[in-house]
Amino acid sequence: MVKLTIPEEEYMLPGHVACQGCGATIAMRYLLKALGGKTIVSIPACCWAVIPGVYPSRTLEVPLLYTAFETTGASISGIRAALDMMGDTETTVVGFAGDGGTADIGLQSLSGAVERGENVIYVMYDNEAYMNTGIQRSSSTPAGAWTTTTPGGSKKEWKKRPKKSVIEIMIAHDIQYAATLTVSYPEDFIKKVKRAMEIKGPKFLQVLSPCPTGWKSDPAKAVELARLAVQSRVFPLYEFDHGKYKISMKPKQVPVREYLKPQGRFRHLTDEEIETIQMHTDEQWEILLAKEKFTNELYK
Amino acid sequence: MSYLDEIPITPIADKPSTANRTGTWRTFRPIIEYEKCTRCMICWKFCPDVAITLENGGEYEATNDKIKQMVDKAPVIDYVHCKGCGICANECPVNAIQMVKEG
Ligand SMILES: Cc1ncc(C[n+]2csc(CCOP(=O)(O)OP(=O)(O)O)c2C)c(N)n1
Ligand code: SF4
Ligand code: SF4
Ligand SMILES: [Mg+2]
Numbered sequence: 140m141v142k143l144t145i146p147e148e149e150y151m152l153p154g155h156v157a158c159q160g161c162g163a164t165i166a167m168r169y170l171l172k173a174l175g176g177k178t179i180v181s182i183p184a185c186c187w188a189v190i191p192g193v194y195p196s197r198t199l200e201v202p203l204l205y206t207a208f209e210t211t212g213a214s215i216s217g218i219r220a221a222l223d224m225m226g227d228t229e230t231t232v233v234g235f236a237g238d239g240g241t242a243d244i245g246l247q248s249l250s251g252a253v254e255r256g257e258n259v260i261y262v263m264y265d266n267e268a269y270m271n272t273g274i275q276r277s278s279s280t281p282a283g284a285w286t287t288t289t290p291g292g293s294k295k296e297w298k299k300r301p302k303k304s305v306i307e308i309m310i311a312h313d314i315q316y317a318a319t320l321t322v323s324y325p326e327d328f329i330k331k332v333k334r335a336m337e338i339k340g341p342k343f344l345q346v347l348s349p350c351p352t353g354w355k356s357d358p359a360k361a362v363e364l365a366r367l368a369v370q371s372r373v374f375p376l377y378e379f380d381h382g383k384y385k386i387s388m389k390p391k392q393v394p395v396r397e398y399l400k401p402q403g404r405f406r407h408l409t410d411e412e413i414e415t416i417q418m419h420t421d422e423q424w425e426i427l428l429a430k431e432k433f434t435n436e437l438y439k
Numbered sequence: 440m441s442y443l444d445e446i447p448i449t450p451i452a453d454k455p456s457t458a459n460r461t462g463t464w465r466t467f468r469p470i471i472e473y474e475k476c477t478r479c480m481i482c483w484k485f486c487p488d489v490a491i492t493l494e495n496g497g498e499y500e501a502t503n504d505k506i507k508q509m510v511d512k513a514p515v516i517d518y519v520h521c522k523g524c525g526i527c528a529n530e531c532p533v534n535a536i537q538m539v540k541e542g
Contacts (some may be wrong), residue, residue, distance in 0.1 A: 141493055141512040143480060153489045153520035154456035159464065160524035164487040191456060198456035325484055351524075359525030359538075362485050 145325045146172040155198040157190045160358025162348035162365060163264045164190060165322040167199075167235065170262060170346075173332035176201060178231045179222075181215050183245060184208040185237035186271040186350075187264070211236040212248035215259040231336060233260040238279035239269040242305050253312045253341040260335050260342045263305055266350035274353045278303040281373075283416055285404040286353070297407065301419065309343040310379050316340075318378040318387075321347040323366035327376060327387055334380070347374045355403025367398040372424045377431075382438045384431040395420050457520070461488065465523030467538040469516055473499060475535035478510040482527035482536060490521035 141147075150171035157164045163186055171178065178201045182188055188205055191198040206214040211234040219232045236245055241263040249261060268286050269275040276286040281302040285291050289298040309317045316338050318331045328346075335342035347368055349361040356364060368374040369388065373395055376387035395417045399405040408416070471482075478501060483491040491514045499513035516527075528536035 141478070141480065141510045143484075145484060147493070149489055151489055152456045153517060154459035154461055155488070156456075156459060156461065157487065159522045160526055161487050165485065168487070168489065191452065192459055194450065195452040195454045196456045196459060197452040197454065322485075357525070359529040361487070361524070362526050362530055 145169065145329050148172060148175070150174075150176060150178075150200040152198045152200070154192070154196075155190045156192050157186065158350075158352045158358070160349075160351045160361040161186070161190075162322045162350060162361050163187060163237075163266060165362070166262070166264050166320075166328075166346045166348050169322070169325050169328045170233070170235070170332055171199070171201065173329040174231050174233065174260075174336065177229050178233060179204065179218055181206050181211060181218060181232070181234050183211045183214075183236050183240045184271070185240050185264075186266070187235060187237070189271065208240055209244040210248050211240060211245050212250070212252035212257075212261065215261065216252045216255065216257045219257055219259050231260060232258075233262060235262045235264065237270070238263060238265040238267060238305075239275075239277040241265075242279040242303050243277055246305075246308075249343075250308075250312065253309060253314055253343065256340050258339050258341070260332075260344065263343070263345045264348040265345055266348045266353060267302070268350075268353050270350050270353045279305065282419070283399075283405055283408055283412060285355075285407065291407050295407075306343065306345045306379070312341075314341055314343055314379070316378070316380055317343040317345075319345050319347070319374065319376050321365040321369060321374060321376065322349070323362045323369065324376065324388075331378065331387075334378070353404070355406070356401055360401055364398065364401060367393060367401075371395045371398040372420050373398055375424065375427055377427065383434045384427070385435075386427065386431055460519055461522050462490075462517075462519045465518075465521060465541055467523045467525060468518070468541050469521065469523065469525065469527050469536050470539055471514060471516065472535045472537065473513065474502065475533055476501075476513065477533055477535075478506055478513055479532065480512075480514055481530050481532060483514045485526050485530050486521075487524065487526065488520055488522055490517045491515065491527065492517060
């Protein structure tokens with residue numbers, strides 16, 4: 140006997156070729172533990188397209204379809220339609236795309252699928268840049284971060300614009316269920332995926348996935364960084380379930396500095412710049428608290 | 440154009456990645472001290488490479504009676520695939536995993 144807090148079954152195999160300490164692989168591992176074997180995954184160009192290994196290597200125990208960079212939303216809509224034609228209502232169809240593939244190039248396709256009300260789960264694994272092609276900034280890269288296209292230097296050309304909130308864009312679609320998840324809270328992760336499975340229609344899950352290679356951080360700290368992102372409120376865990384916001388945890392606040400410090404991509408930031416990020420984080424948290432309060436009163 | 444029938448509609452990858460010996464990437468080797476390990480399986484939970492399995496008793500059986508009564512399994516590292524990222528050692532709440540330089 141053994142007491143485990145997450146399902147024991149594995150649907151991801153060892154021997155995949157992700158970097159050491161890759162958060163995106165932990166995300167896939169938990170996702171499939173929750174979804175189980177009756178699942179079809181569609182993946183566009185991103186790190187996860189190469190993680191299974193050189194052809195003919197595969198690392199998932201469920202069917203995985205590779206699709207073009209901008210088409211995840213369309214491809215899962217098509218797979219769902221085909222299954223429906225075949226009378227298969229049991230199989231879960233899930234798109235698994237990076238932040239570049241979701242917040243930038245695939246946004247129209249995702250928006251279309253959600254607006255049409257497709258019965259699919261869309262997972263955005265958010266490592267906050269285009270990692271597979273060598274760390275270029277995406278619209279989901281946070282302000283202050285170094286990437287190869289926001290290189291910093293004496294002109295301080297690191298990213299200036301704030302991170303685009305894809306989950307809030309999804310909520311603006313009047314989506315039934317959307318949530319933020321991360322790899323340091325596996326039980327919360329699995330609970331949210333299971334909740335998504337209960338709902339018919341489009342579901343959106345945004346998973347913060349630490350990337351030691353792109354974040355210039357110690358692989359051993361990948362899970363710890365995801366935890367600090369939540370504790371510092373840089374990446375709050377919450378659900379949007381049929382109109383109501385629900386913050387999953389309100390941990391004791393850790394200064395954003397604790398989260399930024401172990402990451403080389405933020406090394407150049409001055410104390411004042413970190414203070415600006417702290418203020419922005421605190422404001423966003425207040426807005427989230429207000430949304431939770433307001434929507435829960437509205438839909439009592 | 441009968442040859443078209445022989446071309447697969449789409450290439451299918453069907454060789455399990457377990458054939459890739461990613462353990463050769465390792466510079467540090469995680470070593471579990473089973474005397475210290477409480478069998479909480481937190482290391483198993485967080486491993487990005489599915490390189491920790493839950494094995495039964497035998498040489499991994501807990502010596503502590505209280506633990507033995509509660510769990511009869513132990514986390515065991517698969518060194519063929521473990522890349523040595525160190526997450527398990529970092530997350531272990533009782534510091535039962537040491538990262539030792541490969542020699
Ligand atoms: C249409 C198109 N444009 C560009 C590329 C090149 N490309 C492949 S993966 C990638 C980056 C993907 O970034 P993201 O979606 O964030 O996933 P990550 O690599 O970070 O996991 C790019 C630009 C492509 N494959 N197709
Ligand atoms: S570059 Fe980052 S996201 Fe991509 S495999 Fe490596 S650690 Fe994972
Ligand atoms: S060092 Fe990393 S890959 Fe190896 S067993 Fe620990 S968590 Fe898994
Ligand atoms: Mg990315």
